[in-house]
Every structure is written in structure tokens, then in C-alpha cells.
Amino acid sequence: MIILMKPGATPLEVERVLGYARAAGLTPHLAVEDGRMVIGAVGDSSAASAGLFEPLEGVEAVKCIAHPYPLASRHFHPADSIFPLDGFTVGGREIAIIAGPCSVESRQQLLDTARAVRQAGANALRGGVFKPRTSPYAFQGLGEEGLEYLAEARALTGMPIVTEVLSIEQMEIALRYVDVLQIGARNMQNFPLLRAAGETRTPVLLKRGLSASIEELLMAAEYILASGNSRVILCERGIRTFETATRNTTDINAIPVLKSLTHLPVFLDPSHATGHRAYVAAVARAAVAAGADGLLIEVHPQPERALSDGPQSLTPEEFAALVHQVRAVAGAVGRCLVSSLAPAAQWSEALHV
């Protein structure tokens, strides 16, 4: 149920609506839209009716929408969600680029990569320390040691850091370090993890499952939103199809579909979506042309030596070329990359050591 308050509704009036919603067994969520408060009251709405809220003071209109993902939908929040991420904003006109190695392998490897991607135009640093590996015998990540290196890289470059967590326990450790929690494709429907992430106030980068429908991705986001965390970034990373020429099939359609259904920012990860270095830049350009709000790119100083995902990792030089191309495409669709002039100057000393 979506309750639209009048422009001049007072905090007391809003509070009364919240109380009525809770009394009806619903969980209310607040948003601001065009200068007025909007309340999304979610849960089993069979017990409540619009008639409950309509007579309350300050209420302008009540919409009963039987929507599978009310909080994620544009019914609740028609405008794009824009939120700050340690120095820049996500979801607005500017396009953000998160880059870094698949796995944090060593202090040196991470700091080298961080400097290189920072100089080439990255806005945030990614690096896996808890790795979801198909084989139990494969490298499983450095764990908390890797988080220390990520924190050091942030101090050095000023970039916020992003890492994936596979369990609530890992999340609790990661929260002491990271700026963005990543929930990966294999955990897109790990509902206890989604709820736990929803109880934090840390932005969540939620990747689409290998065979998750767009609707299921939005319902997974709804788990996080319904638990109270409104800062969710959706990320298309390729789906599993019959085609074997690439690791996955980039569902480029998902970009405009998601942008029309939800107010949440939508990113694309062309590294996983293609699985081949040679195709990453083309698909990154396509993502921006199609309306994506950001990119997630794997970069490694020596891809041929990477402990994981080497074939899809770019060299720093290839990444710099990609940023250059993506900037041009962003301009062609009326957008721009996150401005990095100021920070680049600010940290130039560290970067050039």
C-alpha cells in the first residue's frame, strides 16, 4: 500500500500514519518524492484497506498495489534513487566505474592495481577476499587479511572499497572495513543473507543470479529494502544460456527493463558477462549506451598470473582505454563519468609514489 502525504503534511501526521500501518501488521517505509512524503506500507496487506488511511489528516491519496516488489518499484518511488558513495553519487547523471582484481592475492598486487585503476579513472575499488569457488580445492581468498589490504588501498587512493560476502559471519567482518557489500550471483536468493544485509546501513551491490529472472532480481532487492536498507545497486552480470562462445550471455535488455521498473541504480559487469578480455570494452560501451548507471570491471596487473578469472581481467592499459571509450559513449547519451579531477589531484602524490 502506497500512502501519499500532502505537501504540507506535518511530522505528527506522518507519524500517525506510520502507527496505523504498524497496528495493521504492516511495515512502513518512508521516501520523499517531489517535496512530499510517501509511505510504502508492506507486508500481508489483506488485513488493511485504503479506507484505514484515507481519513487520516495529511493523507492525500492511497494506492493499493498488489505488487511483488513494492519498495523496489517505481510505483513507490517514481524518480531515480540517488545516493552518495564516499565522494560521489550513484544513480544520477554520472556513471561510476568500480574496478579491481577478481581476488585480492597479495598486498603488492592489490596496491599496484588500486593505483593503476585510480589513475585510469576508476571511482571505487573491488577485490574479492571471500571467494565463491566452484571447487572446494581452489583458492578461497585471503579473508580478513585481504580486507586489511583493501583498507590500505582506500587510504592510499581515496576510493571506497567493495567486496563480496558469502555468509552473515563474513558480512559482520567485512562491515568493519568496506564501503559497499557485494552479494554475488550465487547468493542472490540467499534470503537470510539478504535480510542481514538489509539490517545494515551499508550500500549493497546485488548481482543477478545466473538464471534469475529480472523479476526475481527485483524481489531479492525487495528483501534488502524491506529490512530497512534502501541503498541497493543492481548489477547485471550475464545469464546462463546455451551459447558457449562466451562465459555468460549479457542480457543487455535487462538495462532498459530494469530502468523502467525500478528506481534503483543499475550497473553491469562486462567481465563476468563475457568472460573474455577481448569483449569487455565493447560490452561496457553497450551497457552505457543502453542506460546503465555504472560498471564493474576486473583489472589485474598481470592477468596471465591471476589466481582467478585471469582470462577476463583487463590489464591497466586496457582498462584505461575502456574508460576513454566509455567516456565518449556516456557523452553521446547525455551523461558523463564521475568527475575524478579533484580527487586525482588530491591523491596525486600517493598515486605517483
Next chain:
Amino acid sequence: MIILMKPGATPLEVERVLGYARAAGLTPHLAVEDGRMVIGAVGDSSAASAGLFEPLEGVEAVKCIAHPYPLASRHFHPADSIFPLDGFTVGGREIAIIAGPCSVESRQQLLDTARAVRQAGANALRGGVFKPRTSPYAFQGLGEEGLEYLAEARALTGMPIVTEVLSIEQMEIALRYVDVLQIGARNMQNFPLLRAAGETRTPVLLKRGLSASIEELLMAAEYILASGNSRVILCERGIRTFETATRNTTDINAIPVLKSLTHLPVFLDPSHATGHRAYVAAVARAAVAAGADGLLIEVHPQPERALSDGPQSLTPEEFAALVHQVRAVAGAVGRCLVSSLAPAAQWSEALHV
């Protein structure tokens, strides 16, 4: 690395091999095959070579297999794995049927269903208490209260009980009650959960992910095996394809493929694999004809009132007809259903109350 001991190898000789394996950074696993010990030494085997083990006393042969799932494969354990499950065995000539409601909804619903499926020939009782629901607003299960009812149903009918867990925390609660832990399709690559299940000594029913390849299913099983739990049942439950006439597409090929690659028992869940009551029996018969070792069937006393998965749940009468048909097909392929005469007599009083 697979180390085959001589028929008369002594425990001391076996122990020495285990010690060498550990010293080489490998984790040894023991199996018995044709009256001799077999040691599977898994991990990063780059540091070890066959030459390390061949000279040891009691060792007959060493095979270096670069296999993605050594412990699950028939290279390590050529014969079928057979293990007891509270009154019957799984993986042998007898075919087991696990039946019950999708969700435990109430004490009455569960006990009614348990009695009905017991009488119709079920060997174990399934019932969800922690439900992985696509929507955060859908019924999420009764939690521990549901486990109490399952335990009561076991006491009443003598059937072992099976329930799904979505997180390590839920697993710890469930372990106090259940005979078999189920890890569902959405968590097939929830690696921390797989490891934790591997550290228990409770059999695990591992369902194939919606878009998991057969190899990925075996590598997920390998996580459990490598953590020390050898009692894993694999379960095909339909994969996601373009076809929309059914909820999923039963990959019947997976039955003979899995049976040729692995020694683990292979079940099939025709309820999820079809999603429609009308097709469940046909696919259950097909599974047994193709070589499945067991079935997982959703039954509800009043499917039209079920809180989840009603359209694919059978009535007790339909389930009894299915058991009858499946018994005939089992006979045609040289197998039989788990004998339930004795237990049925034993619990007949309780059942007919």
C-alpha cells in the same frame, strides 16, 4: 590422488599413508572397496607426487587424477555408495520415497499428511519449516515450532524426517531434530553452508541449482564430502529453460549421467521438476525407469489450501496411486521399493488412530 592399499594392509600401514598425505598438505579420505582400503588424498596436489606414496608399505597402486570432484567420482569409489537412513538404506537396490507437504503449516496438517503418506508407502517425511520464498512478504515457515511437529510426526509414524535449511544458524537448530538436512536449489552454491553441512554427520539431500550444470552439482557435493561427511544424496529437481508449459524442465538425462559419474545416490523431485500435479506421476515413473534411487514428492491433504506449492502437491490418494505405479516400474528395471511391511505393522496402531 587415489591410493589403493593392498588387501592385507594393516591399520598401521594405512595410518602411515594418512600421515604422509597430511604432511604433503593434502586431506585424506577413507573408503573401502572390494575388501581393501582406498585413500583419496585431496587438496592442492602440486606439492605431492605418486612417488611419495608408492614406496610405502601396504600400498598397491597410486593414481594421480586431476579430477574436479575426486571424492564424488567413481574413480575414488567405483561401487554405489549405500548408507542407512533410520530403518532402511539409500543407494542400494531399494528405491526410497520421501513425501510430505511443501511447508509445515500446522500440527494437524503435518500429522494428517504424515499418516497418509506413511500408509501409502512413503519411507521418510519431508516438510519445510524455513522456506526460501522469492518474496519477502510470503509465508516464511514456522521455524522451530515446525521442527517440533516434524519430531512428533516421526514419533507417530517411525519415518525419518527431512527439512531444508538456508543458513548455518538454521542448520544448527535443525540438527537437533532432523535425520536428513536438505540444501535446496537456491543454496547449491552457498559454499559456507555446504562446508558446515560437511562438518556434521547427518546425511545431506543436495538439490541441483536451477541452472547448475551436472558438473557443478558434483563439485557442490565435493564441498560436503571434502569436509568429512560422506553421506550425500543428490537430487535432480528440474532446470530452468525457455519452456513455460511446466515450472521447470526435468533433466531426465541427468539420472544416467550422474549414475555413471558418481557413486552417490541420485533422487528426483518430480513435484518441483514439473510444477503441475497432473504430470508428477508420469515423471516419477520415468525417474525410476531411468535409474533413480529415490523420489521426493510433495503431498498435501488439501492442495488447494496449501500455503505454498499447492498446484504441484498431490492428494494422499494421488500419492498412493503414484506409489503403486512406481512399484511396478521398479520391478520392471530389477529393483523394488523400500520394504515397508514390517514398520507398517509396527506402527499400525498409531496410524489408524
Next chain:
Amino acid sequence: MIILMKPGATPLEVERVLGYARAAGLTPHLAVEDGRMVIGAVGDSSAASAGLFEPLEGVEAVKCIAHPYPLASRHFHPADSIFPLDGFTVGGREIAIIAGPCSVESRQQLLDTARAVRQAGANALRGGVFKPRTSPYAFQGLGEEGLEYLAEARALTGMPIVTEVLSIEQMEIALRYVDVLQIGARNMQNFPLLRAAGETRTPVLLKRGLSASIEELLMAAEYILASGNSRVILCERGIRTFETATRNTTDINAIPVLKSLTHLPVFLDPSHATGHRAYVAAVARAAVAAGADGLLIEVHPQPERALSDGPQSLTPEEFAALVHQVRAVAGAVGRCLVSSLAPAAQWSEALHV
């Protein structure tokens, strides 16, 4: 529009209904159901209404069904379609087995295979002479020479013969020889070819396309039925999915789904559906257990020397074992294989030469 005539309706009354249907721009098709005539009047039915037919003498009821495949559906023809095929019937209680080589490679290879499959229990002989090969440089089939060999094999063994055609021109040649026209997966939506096949009176074995939905398969059959040929056999042969352990994924669900939607006989081709000799028998058993009316099996005297599809072809011995297993499963589901005692005696001399 389905027009049900009264039990005692006269030919004149039926003819009047046909005339009214044609005058309304519809094409009428006749069927007999429970001793009464049923007329399916198909086409753009916007111009006609039930009221047009209801007052006519002999008409009992008129159903307006907006169905995408009226003639193929059980609305038009509730009972199973059963039709004779040169010595046996298809679609009834008996299960038919069509076997033979992927390609007719030589006179000797074909006659050897024909004798072997006949003795092992095959009811009809398949063999490709016009091959749909992915590469233009691969063996494309013997053409009409191969048809001569097929005709000779029929004379020798008494089995009706089946071959695939890729174009109308090839169909016209094949019609001089074959008993059943096969339209393959790649041509399932070759609409001009479907129409042309519909204008013959030769039974058509229509294979499901690699990514055709069940509904599309039925609409393809509708093309043939609407052109006047009511003898269509549907054949599931595996669909294309992400799984690479097998050549295709057998959609075993399709068997009960098709049997519930259509009156047409439903076969399954486990050779293409698995692509591996080792899995063919298991899936053949599953097909029969699920309710298939027949099987299509590739057999080659020396699979390792086959010019096409060697890995999925059975040896005659493996085929004989399959027939034995399938017979047992057929019995378990209340069916039997096409009786071949009489013909076997009749042709025994030829077979044992």
C-alpha cells in the same frame, strides 16, 4: 469452432454443416468421436458465430474455442488418434520402435542394419538420405540412391520406412518410396514444407525444434492438420539448454504434457536427446514409463565408423538389450510393444539369409 453432430445425424445434415462452414470462410475438418461426427471449422472465425450452426438439423452442440491449435487439441478430438502404419497401429496401446542408421551410407550397411534391428524387435526402419548437416562440407546423404536401398530393405524385412526431407523438392522424390515422412527439428517451422506435407496422405513424423516450445510444436502440427493430413506423429528429441554433459536435454515433461493437450501420438528419440550411446537405453525406458507411444533409435552395425552421429548410435546388440528393457517397462505401465511375432515368422527366411 467445434460442431458436435447428433448420434443419428445423416450424411446430408453433415454436408449442410460443411457447406455453411465453407460459406463463412472456414475450413471444415471431420472426425468421429464416440459414434458421432465432429466438425472442426477452422480459420478466421470472426465472421461466423455459433448461432449460424446451432439451428441446423442434426447439430447437437457448438463450441466456440479460441484455441491456437484447434485440430491438434483434445477439444476437437478427445480420444487418442490411432492410425495404421503398414502392419501395425500407432497411438494405441502398443508402443512402436523405429530404428536404423542416422545416414544411409551404403547398400550393405543399410541391409545389415535393417535385418539386425528387425530381429531385435524394431517395427519400422529409419535412415537419412537427405542430411541436414551444420557444415556445408560434411557428408550430405546419398539422395535418391539411398531411397532405393531403403525400398530394398523394406522388401527384405517387411518394415515400413521413414526418412527425413528438407525441402518440397526432396519430399516429392521421397514420396515415391517412403511410408512416413520425417520433418526434422531444424525444419519444424519451415511452414511451406509443413503445408506441403499436409497436402499428402503420408504420415508425418514431426520432430520438435531445438528451442521450440511445446505450444509451437503443436502449432506446427496444426499446419499439417489444417492442410488436410491428419496422420501426424510428434517426436520429442531433446531441447537446447545450458547443460553440456549431454548433446541436448530430454524434456521428459513434454511427454505427459503433450499427451494431455493433444490426441496425436507422441514419440521420443533418446539418441538425439542424449547424444551418448551410454544413456540411450535409460532415457528410452523413461520415455515409455512417462507415456510415450513410440521410440526412434539410431542403430549402426559399426558405430565407430558411422559417417554421422556415431557416438549416439547403438550396436545391434545394445539395441536388442534396449528392446528387452523397454518391453518390461511397457508391461509395468499397462502397455506392450508392437507384436512382431507374425511378421518375424513371415520374413524369417529373408532375415536369416
Next chain:
Amino acid sequence: MIILMKPGATPLEVERVLGYARAAGLTPHLAVEDGRMVIGAVGDSSAASAGLFEPLEGVEAVKCIAHPYPLASRHFHPADSIFPLDGFTVGGREIAIIAGPCSVESRQQLLDTARAVRQAGANALRGGVFKPRTSPYAFQGLGEEGLEYLAEARALTGMPIVTEVLSIEQMEIALRYVDVLQIGARNMQNFPLLRAAGETRTPVLLKRGLSASIEELLMAAEYILASGNSRVILCERGIRTFETATRNTTDINAIPVLKSLTHLPVFLDPSHATGHRAYVAAVARAAVAAGADGLLIEVHPQPERALSDGPQSLTPEEFAALVHQVRAVAGAVGRCLVSSLAPAAQWSEALHV
């Protein structure tokens, strides 16, 4: 086998190589690359060896490539294939846009659409007259009458015309009118049709099958090339996956993959690939950003009245906006749209009538 001639090789020397290739049972194809002749000798090359050609005069090098699509691959023809299409070129720096209605419905509808798309920047006109409809009862196209209207539209606007053919018979009729033959997704592996198209000298727009792999698309193109027609345009039009939010899933990866494997021009059809008007422009922009050489767009003056594919057809105004956006993206990736200034002036009178 690829035979590279020396820069100064004489026609006589080339001819001798061709003769040797034919004598070895191969079919030779000629290309020019960097000022020298290249001969691709295709067929069953087991009978020939490099040693046969190396000693011949004028031969510089012989490469034996066991390639599934030698003529389509960049091994044979490393540079992009560029060929003229009635007023512009395809495959070069300029991006071409083919637009028009799904079906030619009437003279008025076609001429209106042709004028509108011409003015908005289209370079060629598409329109279906032989429609591949899933249902035999749906509108099947105007046939030759529609071709007359297409020819009239060409005379009026100067745009070359493109239409789909489903059979050899239809192709023979269409060849009297059209500039480009389209072979649709359902006929991508209609091998007799591919061969027949290869025997013409009319450019062929070959669409990828719904579940065809990229390699299969290239092998289908090879059928046309091997039959002697080198002017083939490949067209990605979405593949069939589990996602139902869009009609198909645009495989945007296919653009850079195809561009790296083949020298043939690669187009994308965002209308079929999405199935929804609202997403067409975003995916058109993505295609150009990813490196596509052209677009195929459905436009209808009144999409809500279209006899087929209305939901995915753009209005002329929406199409004009798309062209505007695509032009900007083309510039951002160093390309441009086919220049239409001159023709626009030339036909301005006709257009503004």
C-alpha cells in the same frame, strides 16, 4: 586450405592453382587481401595437402586450416568485407539502418511508412510479404502483391528493399523485385534454401536462429558463401532464454564475438530482440556502441493497428528519435551513419508530396 599468392602473381598462375584445387576435389574461392590474391579451397581436404600447392609458381604460402567455416572466417579474409548496396556500402565505417513494417499490409501503409522512415534517416526499406507465422490461421502476408508495393516504394524513395523468403519458390519470385534477400531465424538451418541463396548474386541478410550458437550462424553463412555468393550480412535478433520480461534476449556479446571471428558485416534487430517498443532505442544504441555495422528496425505508422508485431513497432516519430540517438553513439565510437543528405535532396519532392 588457404593459398596465399605472391603480390605479383599472374592470372595464369592463379588459374593453375584453381585448376589443381578442383582436380583435388576442392572448390576454390577467390579473395583479394592487401593487394594479393588469396584462394580458399574448401571441401573434403583429406585428399589434398599443402605440398600439392606449395611448389606451384606464384604461390607464397599455404595454410591448412581445419576450420568449420573457412570462407566466413578472418583466416581467409582478415579485413572487413565491404560491399555496395544500391547507393551506400555495408560493412565499412558507415552504419546502415534498414527500417519498415513487419508486414506489408497495404499499398498506403507501405508508402506512408517508406516516406516516413526515409525522412527520418533510414537507408533501406524492409517489409514482409511472405510471413512465417507460428499459427496457420494468422495473416500470412500479401505475397507478390506486396512485392509490387515494395518496388513502388523503392521508386518513390530511392531506398533498396529487403524482404524475407521462406522457400526456394518464394525466393525466385522475390528475386525479380528485391535488393536484399532476408533468411529469417526459423530458416537459418534450412540448408536447401541457403544453398539456393548462395547461387544468386543478391546480398543475403541472414538472421541468427532462436537457439543457434554463434558458430552455427557462421556455418549457415558458410553454406551461402560456399555456393558462390560472398555478400552475406549476419543479423543478431535475440536468442531464446528463460527470461520472459522481453520477447527474446539480445545477445550483445555476439557483436564483438562475430566481429572478431568473421569479416562479414554484423547487424542487430532490436525490435525482435526485445519485443517491446519501449526498449528498442536503448538496445539499438547498445548495438552501435558494441560495434554493429547496421540496424534492422520495425516501424509502423499506427503500431496499435499492425497485423503483426505491433507491440515492438516504433512510430515514425520514435524512429526519428532513435536515429538521432544512434547517430550520437556512432560518433562516440568513431563511426557515422550512412550519409543520406544527397539522396534526401534528390528525392525530396517525392517525399514531401
